[in-house]
Amino acid sequence: xxxEIVVPSLGESVTEATVAKWFKAVGEAxxxxxxxxxxxxxxxxxxINAAAAGVLQEIVAAEGAEVEVGALLGRxxxxxxxxxxxxxGGARAETGxxxxxxxxxxxAEAAPAGGAAVVEIVVPSLGESVTEATVAKWFKAVGDGxxxxxxxxxxxxxxxxxxVGAPAAxxxxxxxxxxxxxxxxxxxxxxxxxxxxxxxxKEMAATGAPVAAAAAPSGAPMPMPxxxxxxxxxxxxxxxxxxxxxxxxxxxxGDVLSYIEKGGAPAPAPVQPTAPAPAAQPTAPAVPDAxxxxxxxxxxxxxxxxERLKEAQNTAxxxxxxxxxxxxxxxxxxxxxKEAFQKKxxxxxxxxxxxxxxxxxALKEIPSVNAQIDGTDILYKNYYDIGVAVGLDQGLVVPxxxxxxxxxxxxxxxxxxxxxxxxxxxxxSMAELTGGTFTITNGGVYGSLMSTPILNPPQSGxxxxxxxxxxxxxxxxxVELRPMMYLALSYDHRIIDxxxxxxxxxxxxxxxxxxxxxxxxx
Numbered sequence: 001x002x003x004e005i006v007v008p009s010l011g012e013s014v015t016e017a018t019v020a021k022w023f024k025a026v027g028e029a030x031x032x033x034x035x036x037x038x039x040x041x042x043x044x045x046x047x048i049n050a051a052a053a054g055v056l057q058e059i060v061a062a063e064g065a066e067v068e069v070g071a072l073l074g075r076x077x078x079x080x081x082x083x084x085x086x087x088x089g090g091a092r093a094e095t096g097x098x099x100x101x102x103x104x105x106x107x108a109e110a111a112p113a114g115g116a117a118v119v120e121i122v123v124p125s126l127g128e129s130v131t132e133a134t135v136a137k138w139f140k141a142v143g144d145g146x147x148x149x150x151x152x153x154x155x156x157x158x159x160x161x162x163x164v165g166a167p168a169a170x171x172x173x174x175x176x177x178x179x180x181x182x183x184x185x186x187x188x189x190x191x192x193x194x195x196x197x198x199x200x201x202k203e204m205a206a207t208g209a210p211v212a213a214a215a216a217p218s219g220a221p222m223p224m225p226x227x228x229x230x231x232x233x234x235x236x237x238x239x240x241x242x243x244x245x246x247x248x249x250x251x252x253x254g255d256v257l258s259y260i261e262k263g264g265a266p267a268p269a270p271v272q273p274t275a276p277a278p279a280a281q282p283t284a285p286a287v288p289d290a291x292x293x294x295x296x297x298x299x300x301x302x303x304x305x306x307e308r309l310k311e312a313q314n315t316a317x318x319x320x321x322x323x324x325x326x327x328x329x330x331x332x333x334x335x336x337x338k339e340a341f342q343k344k345x346x347x348x349x350x351x352x353x354x355x356x357x358x359x360x361x362a363l364k365e366i367p368s369v370n371a372q373i374d375g376t377d378i379l380y381k382n383y384y385d386i387g388v389a390v391g392l393d394q395g396l397v398v399p400x401x402x403x404x405x406x407x408x409x410x411x412x413x414x415x416x417x418x419x420x421x422x423x424x425x426x427x428x429s430m431a432e433l434t435g436g437t438f439t440i441t442n443g444g445v446y447g448s449l450m451s452t453p454i455l456n457p458p459q460s461g462x463x464x465x466x467x468x469x470x471x472x473x474x475x476x477x478x479v480e481l482r483p484m485m486y487l488a489l490s491y492d493h494r495i496i497d498x499x500x501x502x503x504x505x506x507x508x509x510x511x512x513x514x515x516x517x518x519x520x521x522x
Contacts, residue, residue, distance in 0.1 A: 056077075317493035
């Protein structure tokens, strides 16, 4: 029975969309709720999933086609089985052409010796507006056995790092995109021979894919990706001396770069057989302090950070205002309740929940700080999704804590801890990195006493926290030593006036110095 795939409701006032891309070709098997096609509107990008399992029987609307709500996109044969389509029968939509072209299905493409079906490993959907990624590293070599959903390859985009799992259990039969290659959504990364027993690894293929030793003795070094091999060879390093943080103890490019930055020593030169010394030749004098340079390609994340920061400077009329806050009340509260808080909620009571709540109080009073410019309009947000900057070795990412105004202190602390941990492990999703309305960054953890944070577009404000420094302060006609912190609010002067920025920062200061204001929403 054929099941129709139709354009769903696209939201208020949106009546049509563009077919961005098909994730399946005619003849390919689909699972229930598996993403089939991506649609783009003038507001959002959305995926349409299969309503039932079966085989994609027909694609009616090719990539690039304009479709209205309720229009037919294609059909699924619920009773079909995945098979190679007939000649000229399978079609994958062609981008922008308005017509479909023949395509080879990814699954059951060929049966190698032993009858195992070959299943392609493809680049999954990477999130809204992200169309390509870089192959960071392979966790398996050709010939290695793999389990279903086991991590095979790590991809790096300009926002997140994600792992692609095995589409089926079997043997990794081919690597098509080596480490360092740039791949688009839907591109083939490699292939798995489903159900096949692990075979002896082949020699390194022309792709340069890493190949593991067939029977590595206990304690033997793990195989290294080509990029890591190149770095180690160029700097004459001993891989065994470099601390490895990769999966299963593998050495990563970041490990090598970190080792080099810390002044890692080159590997000792191998002892050569003694040979008769040649006649002395005049040589150039040695240069004891010779300087060198090293060129390393920027990661996608670092490139994107550079683009966004420069975009913020070029676009916004950015200005920063400062104030200082007495942290005595917050420190006393943490000291008094930290043990009971952790015992009850299972998470530590930190500073960030106080500042997040204080910012919500101030954002409600000064809504322009929670707004953004959209063309010639100002878009005011009546919700409070706070981004919390997390510094990684690869760069800065800003995961978002949703609905901070509705969360308790414990829920905020738990969310921040979870997001921070997964950010460092490269496990954040695209959804967790987008959609924030305001950002908090804490340079104090690195010892910064004062700074001017840069806006996180399209947001209009960012709060910078800094180091807590004991300073003599005038309190009630006397001088006392108080734990003080400088606060910095960078804001877009196109939408936020100086009076509003100063008022916002004063409200944050008042809420931190008297936390009862947070409870009373004052």
